[in-house]
Amino acid sequence: MRGGARARKIPTYVILIVLVLLWVLPVWTTFLVSFKSSQDFVSQKFYQLPTKVSFVDNLKNVLKIYRLHEHFLNSVLYAVAGAAIAIAVSSLAGFSLVRLKPPLFFLLFLIIYSGTLFPFQMYLIPVYRLYNVLGLYNTRVGLILIYGAICTPFALFVYRGFYTTIPKEIEDAAKIDGCGPVRTFFSIFLPQSLPPTAVVALFQMTWIWNDLLFGMVLSRTQNIRPIMVALATMSGYGGGNIPYIMTAVIMTAIPTILLFVLLQKYFIKGMTLSVAGG
Amino acid sequence: MKKGEVAVSYLFVLPALVLVVVLLLVPMAQNIYYSFFEWDGLSKPLFNGLSNYTRLVVDRDFLISLRNTLIWVGFTLVFPVMGGLLVAVFVDGVVGERFFKSIFFIPLTISFVATGIIWTYMFSKELGVLNNLFELIGLPLKPSWLTGVPLNTFSMLIAWTWQQLGTNMVLFLMGLSTIPVEPIEASIIDGASNFQTFVHIKLPMLRPITTVVITMAMVNSFKAFDIIYVMTRGGPYHSSETLAVTMFRETFTFFHLGYGAAIAVVLSIIVIGVSALYIRRMANKDLLYY
Numbered sequence: 001m002r003g004g005a006r007a008r009k010i011p012t013y014v015i016l017i018v019l020v021l022l023w024v025l026p027v028w029t030t031f032l033v034s035f036k037s038s039q040d041f042v043s044q045k046f047y048q049l050p051t052k053v054s055f056v057d058n059l060k061n062v063l064k065i066y067r068l069h070e071h072f073l074n075s076v077l078y079a080v081a082g083a084a085i086a087i088a089v090s091s092l093a094g095f096s097l098v099r100l101k102p103p104l105f106f107l108l109f110l111i112i113y114s115g116t117l118f119p120f121q122m123y124l125i126p127v128y129r130l131y132n133v134l135g136l137y138n139t140r141v142g143l144i145l146i147y148g149a150i151c152t153p154f155a156l157f158v159y160r161g162f163y164t165t166i167p168k169e170i171e172d173a174a175k176i177d178g179c180g181p182v183r184t185f186f187s188i189f190l191p192q193s194l195p196p197t198a199v200v201a202l203f204q205m206t207w208i209w210n211d212l213l214f215g216m217v218l219s220r221t222q223n224i225r226p227i228m229v230a231l232a233t234m235s236g237y238g239g240g241n242i243p244y245i246m247t248a249v250i251m252t253a254i255p256t257i258l259l260f261v262l263l264q265k266y267f268i269k270g271m272t273l274s275v276a277g278g
Numbered sequence: 279m280k281k282g283e284v285a286v287s288y289l290f291v292l293p294a295l296v297l298v299v300v301l302l303l304v305p306m307a308q309n310i311y312y313s314f315f316e317w318d319g320l321s322k323p324l325f326n327g328l329s330n331y332t333r334l335v336v337d338r339d340f341l342i343s344l345r346n347t348l349i350w351v352g353f354t355l356v357f358p359v360m361g362g363l364l365v366a367v368f369v370d371g372v373v374g375e376r377f378f379k380s381i382f383f384i385p386l387t388i389s390f391v392a393t394g395i396i397w398t399y400m401f402s403k404e405l406g407v408l409n410n411l412f413e414l415i416g417l418p419l420k421p422s423w424l425t426g427v428p429l430n431t432f433s434m435l436i437a438w439t440w441q442q443l444g445t446n447m448v449l450f451l452m453g454l455s456t457i458p459v460e461p462i463e464a465s466i467i468d469g470a471s472n473f474q475t476f477v478h479i480k481l482p483m484l485r486p487i488t489t490v491v492i493t494m495a496m497v498n499s500f501k502a503f504d505i506i507y508v509m510t511r512g513g514p515y516h517s518s519e520t521l522a523v524t525m526f527r528e529t530f531t532f533f534h535l536g537y538g539a540a541i542a543v544v545l546s547i548i549v550i551g552v553s554a555l556y557i558r559r560m561a562n563k564d565l566l567y568y
Contacts (some may be wrong), residue, residue, distance in 0.1 A: 012368055019365065020381050026396045026440065027384060033399070033404045043474055046410045064282070089294040096290035100283065108291055115302040117349060118503050119549055121525045121542035125312060126305030150299035152294050153423050181286045186504060210389030212504040228391045233509050235395045249395050253388045271448060 034058060034246040041243050052136040058247040066234055067222065068248060075227040075257070077140065078215075079205040081233070087200055091193060094159030095185050099171060109160065116155040120213055128217055131239030138220045146214055151204040158273055162196040163189060199270040202263040206256050227252050313539035323536065325441030330540035339516045340541070343524040346431050347500065347548075350520055353432070354499040357439040359491055363484075367476065369447070370454050377542040383448065385441040398424065399438035401509075406503050424510050434509050434518065438502065453487030454480070493553050500549045521545040523558025 028260060033041060037054040044050075062068050093112065097105045128137070136142030164191065174184045215226040222230075231252055235245050258265065313330055317323035320473055334340050369378045385393060400407045401423035413421045423433040465475045503522040506512060512519035519527065521541060527560060529538030 009289070012372065016368055020378065023381050023385070023440065025407070029400070030396050039514075041549035042405075045414075046405075046407050047414070056411050058470070066521045085297070089297055092290040093294035094286045099404050099526055100287035100290065102291065105287075108295060112294055112298045117550060118546050119542070121522060122309050122546050123302055123305045124309075124525075124542070125529055126308035127301060129308075130301075130305065133547055138521065145297070146301055149297045152298050156294060165326065179285060181290070185290075194346055206387075210391070210504075211510070212389075212391050212507065213526075222414055228504070230505075231389075231395065235398065235508060237513075242405070245395060251394045253392050256389070257387045267450075268448075278546055 026211065030246050033243055034250055036243050038057065038241055038243055054243065055225055055247065059251065062244050062248050062251070065244075066230060066248070068227070068230060068251065069100060070223060071225055071227040071230040072252070074140070074224065075209050078143050078226055079208040079255075081144045082151060082208045083201050083204045085144065085148030086151035086204055087197055090152050090200070091159050091190065091197070092185070094156055094163050095189050096181075097278050098160055098163040099155075099184075100181055101188075109156070112156050113151070113153050120150075124213070124217055132220055137218060138224050140224060141235035142218055143224070143226070147208045147211070150214075151200070151207070155200045155204065158196045158200050158270075159193070161273055162193065166192065195266065195269065198263055198266040199273065202259060202266050203270050207260060209256055285420075288549050302494070303394055309539050313538055313543045315536040315539075316534075317536045318386060318533045319535045324474055326536070331544075332535050332542060333537065334544065339519070340524060342517065343519040343521055344397050346428070346518060347520040347522075349428070349431055350435065350499045350502060351496055352440075353435045354442070354495050355492065357435070357468040358442040359446050359495045361439065362443045363450050363488075364449035365443060366447045366454060367480075370461070377496065379451070382444040384444075386444045388441075390441070390502075390504035393441045394434075394505040396423055397433075397440070398509050400437075401433050427514075430510050430514075434506055436507065438499070438505060441505075442495065446495060449487055449494075450484065453484045456487075457483050489557065493556055496556070497549055500545065501554075501561055521548070529552070 002144045009213050029046060032046075033047070035049040035055045035058075036044070037052065037057065040050045040052075040054070093108075096102060097109050102108070129139040131139075131142050136145070156163060171184060175189055179187065210227045211226065211228075212227060212232055215229040217233070219229070231245075231248055233238060234248060312323070314325060314327055315323035317324045321507070358437050365382060367384075369375055372378065390540045399405075401411060403420065403425075406422065406423070409420050421429060424430045439559045461479050461483075465479055467516060470478070485554065500520075502520060502521060506518060506520060506523050507526070512523040516524070516527070522545060525538050525541040525545060530543060
């Protein structure tokens with residue numbers, strides 16, 4: 001054991017078990033409620049098991065009434081496209097800033113990175129206005145662009161960090177073989193870029209999927225709005241049908257949970273990177 | 279560098295640069311500009327100098343919002359951060375470590391909106407889990423978790439802690455794993471208790487990661503919007519708003535865009551100021567320490 005032999009006394013476990021119970025309680029009750037029908041929910045105590053499992057019914061109703069599948073697909077589009085844009089522009093820029101080193105490269109890096117300094121509220125009003133003027137308000141393209149822009153600084157940071165670890169010899173060998181910057185990037189750097197790409201994809205797709213603020217402010221009609229806006233609206237009438245809402249919560253959480261499970265080894269890498277520079 | 283190469287190098291950086299400058303940096307500058315105007319978004323903006331800012335100082339809702347924001351930061355430093363550290367210490371090296379880690383980790387994978395909805399149900403006065411649990415065990419308490427003031431802020435902070443503690447725990451565990459074994463063993467041989475070892479050896483060696491955790495946690499608590507919007511909309515009667523929420527309401531519900539811009543500026547100054555101050559203080563301390 002790390003730190004030498006340290007007897008783990010009973011109190012440690014007791015505390016941990018209590019905390020685990022506290023932490024699991026909200027999750028368990030959410031699942032329980034989503035399995036109940038409205039009648040069950042209103043007439044039963046919170047801990048009683050449902051008389052019949054209504055999860056599928058709830059899900060069907062949720063999709064039918066609130067058309068969540070539309071929002072679901074919107075968010076899939078936004079997450080994938082937004083992250084893809086950030087990945088594309090940041091891998092190029094990262095490569096250039098690290099290897100090609102244009103004059104003023106540090107300044108350029110700072111400029112792009114300063115996008116992370118300010119809270120989102122600083123961009124909100126002017127972008128809202130800009131989108132109205134440009135006709136990007138309430139468009140999918142508009143949302144994809146802002147999501148891409150917001151994800152770029154972090155992505156750049158990740159790619160830059162990764163590219164500094166690629167040995168110079170490889171690049172030199174490529175140069176000797178006559179590769180220009182374009183070929184060096186596409187044939188050598190890019191194929192090796194799975195780790196940073198996975199980190200960026202995990203963190204940024206999750207962020208975009210979970211976004212409420214920009215989705216709410218920059219869209220107006222139901223067919224454009226992302227999933228979290230729909231979820232927030234659903235729950236916003238001081239109650240509503242709780243089993244439906246909980247079913248929707250579970251449904252909308254699945255993609256991000258799945259993402260985490262699939263890419264979990266990149267999560268630690270990503271955290272390490274945030275620590276190193278964030 | 280050859281001339282052609284310089285051009286290519288700029289070209290590679292260009293898309294990222296354009297995207298960020300046009301959609302983030304220029305708007306940021308514009309926001310500062312708008313904060314000196316009175317504007318409803320449709321008609322012509324009216325220049326009014328520092329009026330928005332002077333209005334803030336006497337705006338009762340703004341001051342309550344500021345108070346709440348400070349409560350958010352303070353509470354975050356105690357519970358999600360210190361709690362995260364304590365849990366990390368408890369979990370570190372224990373049997374079933376991976377199981378415990380994943381339990382605290384689950385809330386991180388869901389959105390703030392989902393957390394807000396789940397806890398709104400937990401806190402619901404009549405049908406909610408907590409009040410019914412109290413009834414079940416005979417506790418004669420039935421708080422109005424989300425409508426009492428300032429209870430509503432603290433209720434939301436409980437939900438916030440539930441979600442955020444996991445991140446801090448993961449970071450602290452990372453930090454703990456980098457502590458070399460020798461000083462620990464040496465101190466135990468010297469007869470120090472677990473507690474003394476923790477306070478005098480582990481804690482100081484965790485300082486770099488602690489800096490990161492505290493900075494991130496503070497910045498996140500300033501930015502918290504989704505969870506408040508979902509749980510109380512900032513109400514009742516603006517009593518549970520933080521600066522982020524107030525900015526939203528003034529701008530998008532009341533269409534006081536200039537005023538909202540001013541609030542955004544104040545929020546940004548606080549966030550950047552606090553982060554910079556804290557990081558600088560920690561950096562100096564590190565120099566002294568080593």
